[in-house]
Amino acid sequence: MSETHQTDPFGRLELNGPAPDFEANSTHGPLRFSEWAEGKWVILFSHPADFTPVCTTEFIEFARRFEDFEKKGVKIIGNSIDSHYSHIAWVRNIEEKFGVKIQFPIIADVDMKVARLYGMLHEPSSTTAAVRCVFFIDPGMRIRAMVYYPLNVGRNFDEIVRVIDALQTVDAHGVSCPADWKPGEAVIVPPPGTVQDAEKRVKDPGLNVTDWYFSKKTL
Numbered sequence: 001m002s003e004t005h006q007t008d009p010f011g012r013l014e015l016n017g018p019a020p021d022f023e024a025n026s027t028h029g030p031l032r033f034s035e036w037a038e039g040k041w042v043i044l045f046s047h048p049a050d051f052t053p054v055c056t057t058e059f060i061e062f063a064r065r066f067e068d069f070e071k072k073g074v075k076i077i078g079n080s081i082d083s084h085y086s087h088i089a090w091v092r093n094i095e096e097k098f099g100v101k102i103q104f105p106i107i108a109d110v111d112m113k114v115a116r117l118y119g120m121l122h123e124p125s126s127t128t129a130a131v132r133c134v135f136f137i138d139p140g141m142r143i144r145a146m147v148y149y150p151l152n153v154g155r156n157f158d159e160i161v162r163v164i165d166a167l168q169t170v171d172a173h174g175v176s177c178p179a180d181w182k183p184g185e186a187v188i189v190p191p192p193g194t195v196q197d198a199e200k201r202v203k204d205p206g207l208n209v210t211d212w213y214f215s216k217k218t219l
Contacts (some may be wrong), residue, residue: 019042019143026077036077042074043160044078045078049082050080054154055080056094059094062104068154080110091142134149175189191215192211192213199208
């Protein structure tokens, strides 16, 4: 399998930078990441290992929210340093023991190509297991957010959904989202860039203006 390397010589991933492309085998068969994404939002996440309890709870939660992500135009794909046979057995076990069907693909990253490409291996934690990374990738294959969790702490799925909602909102409306923002709440209007615009801003009846640089509105 071939892969497309990043241009950064240190292998860093940067916000708003390109999401590295790759080819890999998965529980849904071989895939090229950029083609599989189909120009949609993607959540690419890693987990330390199959048949482990914290990872199992996370897969159950991703599966339970799968249709909600689909409605938002978001595709889900997992990755770990396990074989696709291990992935298949684990997926079957989750369905048998917990009554939850895993509908998204899981990358078999035995050679660690994807883990290295996306910086999922953090040596102080482990050299053979990926930490819990979450990459939010937009339809233009840009990395818009990255969240990392330690091996022994499961992810906050309400926050994962909130980040997707916020990113889609700022893209659609050219606004920003304040701390703890949730859909339906007021958003922040970008501050004016000139003295003249600042004077207009404080008089704008369509905004909730606290000061010239701090204004909110309801979408």
